[in-house]
Amino acid sequence: QVQLVESGGGSVQSGGSLRVSCAASGYTYNHYCMGWFRQVPEKKREGVAAIEVSGGTSYSDSVKGRFTISQDNAKNTLYLEMSALKPEDTAMYYCAASSYPCSLSLSPSTYNSWGQGTQVTVSS
Numbered sequence: 001q002v003q004l005v006e007s008g009g010g011s012v013q014s015g016g017s018l019r020v021s022c023a024a025s026g027y028t029y030n031h032y033c034m035g036w037f038r039q040v041p042e043k044k045r046e047g048v049a050a051i052e053v054s055g056g057t058s059y060s061d062s063v064k065g066r067f068t069i070s071q072d073n074a075k076n077t078l079y080l081e082m083s084a085l086k087p088e089d090t091a092m093y094y095c096a097a098s099s100y101p102c103s104l105s106l107s108p109s110t111y112n113s114w115g116q117g118t119q120v121t122v123s124s
Contacts, residue, residue: 005116007023013123016083016122022095032053032098034078035047035050035102036069038089048062050102093118094115095114
């Protein structure tokens with residue numbers, strides 16, 4: 001099982017930028033892809049971006065062109081660069097890993113390891 005710890009969340013004004021990170025430890029060699037998800041109270045967890053070990057990426061329509069997912073395999077760290085942030089991007093952001101081929105899925109059910117989350121708040 002891989003352990004995931006997010007960091008880098010915080011508060012930013014609308015239009016600003018922020019980068020969140022996810023440090024992976026444990027059995028990091030057996031995951032096929034990783035992803036970023038977000039959730040606000042009383043709503044379902046939403047897939048934001050995913051990246052395969054090969055480097056392929058996918059994004060939700062709501063963040064395409066504004067967010068960039070990347071990974072540093074040497075550091076076992078996943079990143080999400082967020083720009084042109086909007087108040088509707090406010091959420092708890094979670095990273096996740098899948099130990100099965102994921103086809104860059106943004107469905108939470110595809111992923112079997114989760115971090116504890118980091119809060120991102122965008123004010124207008």
